[in-house]
Amino acid sequence: MSGKFRVGARALRWSAINVLLIGAFLALVSFSRSSTTAHAAPLPNLHVRAIPAFARKYGLPCSACHTAWPELNNFGQVFRDNGYQLGNERDSPIWQNPSYFPITFRITPNWHRESTDHLAIDSVPGGGTGSMLVSGKVQQNGFDLSGMDLWTAGTLYRNISFSLLPSSDSTASFHFENAWVRFDNLGGSAWFNVKAGKFELDNLISEKRFLFLSNNGGLYQIYHYDVPGTTNDFGYGDNQLGVELAGHSKNSYTRYSVSVLSSNDGNVGFTSGSGAPANRGYDVNLAFSQAFNAGSWGLERIGAFSYFGQRPTYYETSTNGGTTLDLVGLGNKSFYRIGVAGDFFLKKLEFLPLFMYGHDNAYLGTGGASTSALPPGAKAPAFVGGFLESHYYVNPQLVFFGRFEKIDVAQQAFVNAGFPSDYGNVTAYAVGYRWYPIMFSRAGLAFHNEYAITKSNGFLPLSGDGGGAQVFSTASPVWSSSIMIGFDFDF
Amino acid sequence: MTLKKVLVTFALGLGFSLLIALHPGFAQESHVGNLTGNAGSGKQLYRRYCIGCHGPQGDGNGENAPWIDPKPRDFTAATFKCRSTPTGTLPTDEDLDHAVQRGFVTTNMPSWNPLTPQQRADLVAYIKTFSPRWKTEKPGTPINIPPETPVTIESVLHGRELFQKMECWKCHGPAGHGDGPSAATLTDSKDNPIRPYNFSTGSRFKCGETNTDLYRIFMTGVDGTPMPSFADVIQPNDAWDLVHFLRTLQSLHTPEEGLWKKYAAEHPSSIKPIGPDAGGQ
Numbered sequence: 001m002s003g004k005f006r007v008g009a010r011a012l013r014w015s016a017i018n019v020l021l022i023g024a025f026l027a028l029v030s031f032s033r034s035s036t037t038a039h040a041a042p043l044p045n046l047h048v049r050a051i052p053a054f055a056r057k058y059g060l061p062c063s064a065c066h067t068a069w070p071e072l073n074n075f076g077q078v079f080r081d082n083g084y085q086l087g088n089e090r091d092s093p094i095w096q097n098p099s100y101f102p103i104t105f106r107i108t109p110n111w112h113r114e115s116t117d118h119l120a121i122d123s124v125p126g127g128g129t130g131s132m133l134v135s136g137k138v139q140q141n142g143f144d145l146s147g148m149d150l151w152t153a154g155t156l157y158r159n160i161s162f163s164l165l166p167s168s169d170s171t172a173s174f175h176f177e178n179a180w181v182r183f184d185n186l187g188g189s190a191w192f193n194v195k196a197g198k199f200e201l202d203n204l205i206s207e208k209r210f211l212f213l214s215n216n217g218g219l220y221q222i223y224h225y226d227v228p229g230t231t232n233d234f235g236y237g238d239n240q241l242g243v244e245l246a247g248h249s250k251n252s253y254t255r256y257s258v259s260v261l262s263s264n265d266g267n268v269g270f271t272s273g274s275g276a277p278a279n280r281g282y283d284v285n286l287a288f289s290q291a292f293n294a295g296s297w298g299l300e301r302i303g304a305f306s307y308f309g310q311r312p313t314y315y316e317t318s319t320n321g322g323t324t325l326d327l328v329g330l331g332n333k334s335f336y337r338i339g340v341a342g343d344f345f346l347k348k349l350e351f352l353p354l355f356m357y358g359h360d361n362a363y364l365g366t367g368g369a370s371t372s373a374l375p376p377g378a379k380a381p382a383f384v385g386g387f388l389e390s391h392y393y394v395n396p397q398l399v400f401f402g403r404f405e406k407i408d409v410a411q412q413a414f415v416n417a418g419f420p421s422d423y424g425n426v427t428a429y430a431v432g433y434r435w436y437p438i439m440f441s442r443a444g445l446a447f448h449n450e451y452a453i454t455k456s457n458g459f460l461p462l463s464g465d466g467g468g469a470q471v472f473s474t475a476s477p478v479w480s481s482s483i484m485i486g487f488d489f490d491f
Numbered sequence: 492m493t494l495k496k497v498l499v500t501f502a503l504g505l506g507f508s509l510l511i512a513l514h515p516g517f518a519q520e521s522h523v524g525n526l527t528g529n530a531g532s533g534k535q536l537y538r539r540y541c542i543g544c545h546g547p548q549g550d551g552n553g554e555n556a557p558w559i560d561p562k563p564r565d566f567t568a569a570t571f572k573c574r575s576t577p578t579g580t581l582p583t584d585e586d587l588d589h590a591v592q593r594g595f596v597t598t599n600m601p602s603w604n605p606l607t608p609q610q611r612a613d614l615v616a617y618i619k620t621f622s623p624r625w626k627t628e629k630p631g632t633p634i635n636i637p638p639e640t641p642v643t644i645e646s647v648l649h650g651r652e653l654f655q656k657m658e659c660w661k662c663h664g665p666a667g668h669g670d671g672p673s674a675a676t677l678t679d680s681k682d683n684p685i686r687p688y689n690f691s692t693g694s695r696f697k698c699g700e701t702n703t704d705l706y707r708i709f710m711t712g713v714d715g716t717p718m719p720s721f722a723d724v725i726q727p728n729d730a731w732d733l734v735h736f737l738r739t740l741q742s743l744h745t746p747e748e749g750l751w752k753k754y755a756a757e758h759p760s761s762i763k764p765i766g767p768d769a770g771g772q
Contacts, residue, residue, distance in 0.1 A: 059555035059599050061543040075540070078605040086601040088594060089692070251605050293607045296532070396539045441543050441555050 052490050053102040053154065054079070055441040058086060062439045063396035067350065069436070069444055069490070070209040071391075074291070074299050078252045083161035083184030083193065084154050092158040102154035108448070110486025113141035114215055116461060118476045119469040135472035138465075145170045146213070146486070149177070159184040163199075176268070178239050191247030198241045198266055202257035202287040204303040204341040205352050207237040211391065211401045214482035215463040217430030217452030220387060221405050222356050227381035228424045228459045229413050232311050232335050232364045233265050233273035236356070240266040240285070253291040255303075260284055263310050263332070272329070276315070279329030283309035289341075298345030306338040314369035331370035333361035339386070348393045355386035357410075365413030375414075382411040385426070397439055402431040420458065420475050428454040434488070446488040453481040519625065521584040521616035526609055528584070533617025536610055544599060549621030559599045562683050569622035570680060570715040573698035578712040578720035580631025581624060587615040589699075596695045634710050634722065639702055640731040644750045650736025653729055655765050662687040662717065665765040667740030672767075680715040687718075690740035705734045 055062060062069045065076030072080065085091035093100075117137040124131035147170055153163035161184055167177035180197025200208050205220075212218050223237025242261030248254060264271065264278035272278045289303025312329025319325070339356035363370050365381035385407030392400045409424040432450030439445075454461045458474035465480045521528035537545075546553035549566035556563055564571070573590050574582035582590075591611050594602035603611060619625040640646060654660060662677065664670040667690035679685045694700065698708050709730050712720030721730065738747035755762055 058601070059544060059559055060601075061539075063539040064543070075603065075605040086594075088598065088601055089596050089695075090598075293609075295607070295609050298610075299607055395535065 052441075052443050053104045053152070054084060057096065057100060057102065057154070059441050061396075061441050062436070062444045066209075067391065067393060068211060068396070068399040068434055069439075069446070071211060072206070072209055074252060078248075081193075081246070081248045081252045081255065082190065083159060083182055085159070085161070085184065091155050093155055094157075102152050104149065104151045104153075104490060106149040106151070106488075106490045108146035108213060108486045108488040109143070110146060110213075110448075110484055111141070111143050112214065112482060112484040112486070113139070114465045114480070114482050115139040116466040116478060116480040118472050118478045119466050120472045121469060133472065135476070138467045138469060140467070141483075146488075148172070156181070189247070190250060193246050195244040195246065196242075198239050198268075199244065200239050201236065201259065201285050201305075201307070202244065202246060202255070203236070203305070204287070204289050204301065204343060205354055205389070208239075210389075211399065211434060212403070212430055212432065212450060212452070213448055213486065213488065214430070214432075214450045214452045214484035215465050216428065216454045216461060216480055216482040217403070217432070217450055217484075219462060220354075221426050221428050221454070221462055222354070222385045222387065222407055224462050225358070225383065225385070225407055225426065227358075227360065227365065227383050227409055227411075227413060229367070230360050230365045230381055231313070231367045232360050234283075234307075234309055234311070234335065234337075235265060235273075236307060236337055238266050238273075240283070241268070242282070253293075253299075253301075255287075255289050257287045258284070259286075261309075270328075272311075277326050277328050279310065279312040279332050281310045281312075281329075281332050283307065291343075294345070297347060299343075300345060301343040302340070303342070304338075304340045306336065308334065308336045310334050311364055313363045313367075314371065331363070333363040333370055335360040335364060350391040350393070352389040352391075353386065356384070358383045362413070377415045379411050379413060379415055381409070381413040383407055383424070384410045387428075397436040398433065400431075400433045402429075404429055423458040423474055425457040426454065426462075428452065432484075443491040444489065448484065448486050448488045450484045451482070453479065455479050519616050519620045521587070521612050521619065523584050523588045523608065523612040523615060526612040528609070528612030528614070528616035530613070530616040530620050532610075533613035533615070536606075536614050537617050540603065540606075541614070549618065555599070561598055561679075561685060562681070563599070565681065566618050566621035568680070568715075569624040572713045572715060573708075574631070574711050574714065575633035575707060576631030576711065577634060577722065578714055581628055583630045583633060584612075584615050584619075586630075587618060588612065591615065593699065595697045597692075598697070634707070636703060636706055636710075637727045639706075639734075640728055642735050642746050642750065644754050646732045646735045647739060647747055647751050648736075648754070649729070650732035650734065651765070653725065653733045654736055657721070657724070659733075660765050663690065667691060667737070677717050679717075685716055690737060691742050694741070694743055702731075702734050702738070705737060706730055709733065 052062065065072060065079055067073045079086060115137060118135050119138055120133040121136035121138065122131045123134045148168045149165060151165045155161050161182045162180065164179050165177040166174050168174045176198060178198050178200065180195050180199045182193060182195040184193045186192040186194065200206065207220050207223050220237055224235040226232050226234065240259070240261040241264070242259055244257055244259040246257035261283045262278065263281035263283050265273045267273055267278070270278045285307045287303065287305040289301055291299050291301040294300045310332040313331040313333050315326035316328045316330055317324050317326055337356055337358045339354060341354040342352070344351045359382045360380060362374055362378045362380040366375055366378045368374060387403055387405035389403040390401065405426070405428040407426040412419060412423065430450060430452035432448065435447045437445060437447065454463065455477045457477045458471060459478065460466055460471055461478060461480040463480060465482070471478055519530040542553055544553040544555045544559060544563040545551055545566060546556065551563040551565035553563060569581060571582045571586065574586045576582055576586065588611050591603045591614055594600050661671045661673045664674065669687040669689035671687065674687050677685050677687065688696065696704060696708065698704055710720060710722045712718055735747045738745045739751040
C-alpha cells in the first residue's frame with residue numbers, strides 16, 4: 001500500500017529520503033566513538049501516544065486523526081473530545097466484530113548517543129589514591145530500547161469511553177500512565193463530559209502526543225520544571241489523578257476543561273513524586289481554547305491555562321526506636337502555573353508557541369516547615385519561560401520539526417546565597433524528522449531521527465542524562481545533548 | 492555528472508512538474524458558497540483522509556474496502572446517493588460538500604465537519620477529477636421543494652396509505668425495520684448486497700436528518716441503489732404526507748409520532764396492518 005501512496009514525484013521523494021538516510025547514517029558513524037562512559041543512560045519512557053486500535057476499528061489511516069502521529073489534528077481532536085466516537089451510530093462495541101480488541105503496542109528500537117558535560121567525575125577512575133572530583137563529560141552511545149506502551153482505549157458503550165495504559169520503562173518495569181473512564185455527552189450535550197481516574201491535563205500542546213523522542217528533546221522542559229531547590233514536585237506535563245469536567249463545540253473549535261486533582265502529581269498510593277506521603281489537599285486546573293478558521297492557511301487555535309496547587313511543608317510523624325516515619329503531609333503551601341499557548345498553521349507549516357509563568361510559595365522554595373519562620377532573605381521562587389515549536393509537513397508521510405525552549409528564573413528562593421543570577425535557567429533546542437513508510441489503518445512505522453541539546457545552568461538536565469553524576473559546580477552551565485535514530489512502531 | 496546531464500535532468504524535472512501542474516485533474520475546481528476549491532490542494536487532503544477507503548484511483552478500492560460494508564463510494568462512476576438534483580444527474584458541489592460534512596450514518600464514512608470549509612471545498616474539487624463525467628456534463632438543477640404541509644393526523648394516515656400502496660414495505664418492511672420480503676435480494680449498482688434503511692434505529696438518515704432532507708430523498712432517489720426517485724409518481728403534498736408517516740417509524744419523539752400514538756390508542760380497530768394483504772390503514 002505504501003507504494004500506492006507514492007504517486008506524483010516519486011523519484012524526487014526517494015532522492016530526498018536517500019539523502020536523509022545517508023545523513024542519519026553518517027551522523028551515527030561520526031558519533032559512535034568511545035568516550036568517558038558511566039552507566040548506560042536508558043532512553044526515558046517515551047510518553048507519546050497514538051492508537052492504531054482506533055484506525056483498525058474505523059478503517060481510517062493514521063493521517064486522518066494525526067497531523068503526523070502521534071500529534072492530533074482537529075479531526076482527531078474532535079474524535080477524542082467526543083469520547084473516541086465518530087458519531088456514526090456504530091461507536092458502541094456491540095457493533096464490532098467480536099474478534100476486535102482495542103489494544104495497541106508501541107516501542108522504539110533505536111540507537112542513541114547522550115553527552116553531558118560539567119559533571120563531577122573522579123580524576124582517577126574508581127576514586128583511588130589521589131583521585132579528586134573534576135569537571136568532566138559523560139558520553140554514551142549504543143543501541144537501545146525505549147519504554148513500551150500497552151494501551152487499550154475505546155468505548156464501553158455509547159457515550160462511555162475509557163483508557164487504560166500500562167506503560168513500562170526499557171526494563172519492563174510497569175506503571176499505570178493513565179487509567180480513566182469518561183461519561184460523554186451528558187444530557188445529550190457535547191459541553192458536558194466527566195472523566196475520572198488518572199489522565200493527562202487538558203493541554204493545548206500535548207507532550208503525550210508530540211513528535212520528539214530523544215532523551216533531551218523528548219520532554220517539554222517547562223512542563224517538568226521547578227526552580228532548583230523547591231520541594232514542589234509538580235510537573236504540568238505529568239498525568240494527574242482526579243476528576244475532569246470538559247466540553248467542546250461540535251467541531252471542537254471551542255474547548256474548556258475544569259479538573260479537581262489530588263495534590264500528589266499523579267502518584268498512586270497517597271504518595272508524592274519523592275515517595276513521601278502526600279497531603280490531603282486538592283489542586284485545580286483550568287483550560288480554555290478557541291480555534292479560528294483561517295481559510296487556506298488552516299485552523300488557528302489559541303488557549304490559556306492555569307493550575308493552582310498546594311504541597312506540604314512538613315509531616316505528621318511517628319517516631320519509634322529512633323526511627324521517624326512520615327505519615328501525612330501537613331502545612332500546605334500554594335503554587336500556581338499560568339500560561340497561554342497556540343497552534344497556528346500556515347498551510348504545511350505549523351507553529352506551536354507556549355508561554356508559562358510559575359510561582360511557588362516561599363516555604364516550598366526554601367523547604368522549611370510552615371510552622372517556622374522563613375529564613376532571612378527567603379523569597380517565593382518564580383520562573384518564566386516557554387517554547388516555540390514548528391513542524392513542516394512535506395506530506396502526510398514526512399515531517400520535519402524543531403523546537404526552541406527557554407526558561408529563566410525570575411526569582412531565586414534565596415537572595416545573595418552565592419548562586420549566580422542565572423542559576424536554574426534552561427535553554428533547549430531540538431530538531432529532527434520523521435518518515436512514515438507504513439501508515440495504514442492497521443499499524444504504523446516511523447523512521448525517526450532527532451538531535452537535541454539542553455543547557456541547564458548549575459543543575460542536572462531534566463532528561464536525567466549524566467549517568468547519575470552530580471554537577472561539578474552550580475556556577476557552570478551543564479550542556480547535555482542527544483542524538484537518536486530509531487524505528488518507532490505502533491500496532 | 493556532466494553539465495549536460497545536469498541540464499537534461501533539470502529539463503526533464505521541469506517538464507514533469509509542468510505536466511503535473513497542467514494535468515486537467517489539477518485544473519478542476521469546486522464552488523461551495525463563496526469558496527473556490529482547488530483540486531491540487533484537495534489531492535493532499537484526499538491522500539491524508541480518504542485514500543484508505545476510496546483508494547488512490549478513487550474507485551472505492553482502498554486498502555480498507557474489503558472490510559467495509561457498505562463499500563466506499565466509487566468516484567470514477569460519479570454516481571452519488573445524496574443529491575439535490577434529479578436522479579441520474581451529477582450533484583452540485585454543495586451536495587458533495589454536504590455529504591463530506593455530514594458523513595453517512597451507520598457506515599464507515601464519518602462526518603468531516605472538523606475540516607475547514609476550504610479544505611472540504613478542495614476535497615470536492617479533487618473528487619471531481621476521478622470521473623470524465625465532470626468534464627462533459629453539468630450538474631443537474633436542484634429540485635424545487637415546496638413548503639412543508641402541516642403535520643396532522645390526516646397527513647400521517649395518508650402517508651401510511653402511500654407507504655402501503657407504493658409498496659415501500661416490500662423493502663423497508665411493514666414496520667420500517669428494513670426487513671421487507673425483498674430486502675435480502677437487493678444489490679447496488681456494483682452488485683454488492685445492500686440493506687434498506689431501518690427507520691427504527693438511529694436518529695438520522697444517510698442524506699440528512701430534517702423533514703426536508705427526507706422529502707429530497709424521495710424526489711431525487713438514492714442513485715446507485717434500488718431506491719428510486721418518486722418525482723414522477725407522487726405529488727408534493729403526497730410526498731410530505733409520506734415524510735410525516737415515516738417519522739412515526741423512528742425511535743424518536745417527534746410531533747408525528749405523538750399524533751400517531753394518540754390516534755392508534757383511540758382507534759385501535761380502525762388500523763389495518765401494513766403488508767401484502769393489508770390496506771395500510
